[in-house]
Amino acid sequence: MVHFDNPKDRPVYIISVAAELVGMHPQTLRQYERAGLLRPYRMPGRGEGKGGKERETRLYSEHDIEQLRYIKRLTQELKVNLEGVKQIALLKEELDSRQRELDKQKQKMQQEIQRLRSKIGQLEVQIEEEV
Numbered sequence: 001m002v003h004f005d006n007p008k009d010r011p012v013y014i015i016s017v018a019a020e021l022v023g024m025h026p027q028t029l030r031q032y033e034r035a036g037l038l039r040p041y042r043m044p045g046r047g048e049g050k051g052g053k054e055r056e057t058r059l060y061s062e063h064d065i066e067q068l069r070y071i072k073r074l075t076q077e078l079k080v081n082l083e084g085v086k087q088i089a090l091l092k093e094e095l096d097s098r099q100r101e102l103d104k105q106k107q108k109m110q111q112e113i114q115r116l117r118s119k120i121g122q123l124e125v126q127i128e129e130e131v
Contacts, residue, residue, distance in 0.1 A: 008066075011041035011059030018060035022068040029068065033058075035082050037089060038067050 004010045018040075019026040032038055045055035060068075074080040074088060 004061075006063070008062040011043070011061050011064075013060040013065065015040075015058045015060070018058075018065060018068065021065055022072060024068065024072065029058075029060075032068070032071060032082075035086065037071055037082070037085060038064055040064055 013021065015026045015029055019029050029038075029040075033040065040058040040060045042056040043059055045057045071085055074085050075082070080088065
């Protein structure tokens with residue numbers, strides 16, 4: 001069994017349910033997958049599909065549903081084409097990655113500040129004892 005750290009990443013919705021939740025046709029979800037805009041979890045199924053390949057069931061997570069709603073907003077409300085959506089998604093991913101890195105650096109700096117404050121406190125006590 002596959003473990004997902006974030007509950008929002010846990011695949012739970014089959015394609016028809018995911019499509020209904022976001023108000024799209026299942027074929028649109030397949031199109032977005034082919035375009036590389038999302039990658040649903042694929043659970044091995046029973047029997048053979050097209051071309052003799054084993055059937056797989058696409059399962060969508062809450063995170064996927066959020067992504068689909070975001071894509072829908074970009075394409076329908078803001079009239080962005082799929083190539084534009086791909087570019088926006090790449091930039092958003094890069095921004096998120098940089099934000100995570102900044103958060104890590106901030107945490108390290110806060111730890112260093114705490115360490116230095118503690119050291120200052122120790123030095124102040126030593127100075128008081130010597131005086």
